[in-house]
Amino acid sequence: MPTVTKTALVAGRACDLRAYRGLIKGDRWSAAPPPPTGILVEYRARHLAVSRVHRLWQRGGVLDAAALPDVWADAWRRSGGDDPPPPPEWLTWYTADNPFHLGVERQIVACEETLRGVALGRSWSARPDLLCIDRVGDGAIEALELSSARTPTLDKVAVEQMAAIDLLVLTRSPAYALLPHRILVCGLETGRLYDVTPSRDHARDILHGIDAYLKDIEARGCAWDEGGDTALGRALATPSPDACGRCAYRGDCAYAWPSIGDGRDGADAAGGAAHDGWSPDGTYLTGTARGR
Numbered sequence: 001m002p003t004v005t006k007t008a009l010v011a012g013r014a015c016d017l018r019a020y021r022g023l024i025k026g027d028r029w030s031a032a033p034p035p036p037t038g039i040l041v042e043y044r045a046r047h048l049a050v051s052r053v054h055r056l057w058q059r060g061g062v063l064d065a066a067a068l069p070d071v072w073a074d075a076w077r078r079s080g081g082d083d084p085p086p087p088p089e090w091l092t093w094y095t096a097d098n099p100f101h102l103g104v105e106r107q108i109v110a111c112e113e114t115l116r117g118v119a120l121g122r123s124w125s126a127r128p129d130l131l132c133i134d135r136v137g138d139g140a141i142e143a144l145e146l147s148s149a150r151t152p153t154l155d156k157v158a159v160e161q162m163a164a165i166d167l168l169v170l171t172r173s174p175a176y177a178l179l180p181h182r183i184l185v186c187g188l189e190t191g192r193l194y195d196v197t198p199s200r201d202h203a204r205d206i207l208h209g210i211d212a213y214l215k216d217i218e219a220r221g222c223a224w225d226e227g228g229d230t231a232l233g234r235a236l237a238t239p240s241p242d243a244c245g246r247c248a249y250r251g252d253c254a255y256a257w258p259s260i261g262d263g264r265d266g267a268d269a270a271g272g273a274a275h276d277g278w279s280p281d282g283t284y285l286t287g288t289a290r291g292r
């Protein structure tokens, strides 16, 4: 039984074919997605750097401010950033201000611990960035999800699904089931906290909604698998420059943008030349390169 995760749900949302292969069939992706560029490098570097800081704080360690430039430079390079790394100003601010009061009001009990639970005949899994105990309030176990987005709760669907899955796995966990639960989104950019804990009823509705969505994809995908019908595959696939450009299936996907000439894929209405896009071997080709 493939496991439902918030990451797979978000990844699958752009294309029903991708959702079918990842969420229903549990395919292992055949190739790594393209490396991050631009602002995504900085986002990944932030997450890597704070992950090291949080693990130190969890052990009760004291951070040596003089080590921060090296921590930041290492995270930057491992995230694919070019030399020289930008100044570590953000990490200096984050560690000095400790905006989420980690190790003080919130005791870190786990970093990126994978939690699982079964519901509605499916296996669900979540790996919150941090699990903390509220030491000054009601003693709740808090799942903290870090976000580099400027407005971390803008994608309401993704946030609600994430919160419902987090709540489910916390309530199924032998270690945490009996405590009060809280789901928090932490804006790394601003240091703001957003309490997105759903009520039990709301979480149940969201999980039922995900289950119905998966059943629909499952029915259409199985018909395509059994029939091998191109029309069914085309109906399932939702190619676009953005979806296919970030999809690890694009190397062996017959429907990857810009290969379908029906107007959804960058081709013009008359079936003419496609716009710039990803080729099946993962190279980004311009119209000129493609012989237009």
Ligand code: SF4
Residues within 6 Å of the ligand: 014, 015, 016, 017, 018, 237, 238, 239, 240, 243, 244, 247, 248, 249, 250, 251, 253, 254, 255, 256, 257
């Ligand atoms: S390559 Fe494009 S059409 Fe194919 S599965 Fe991925 S996102 Fe969907």
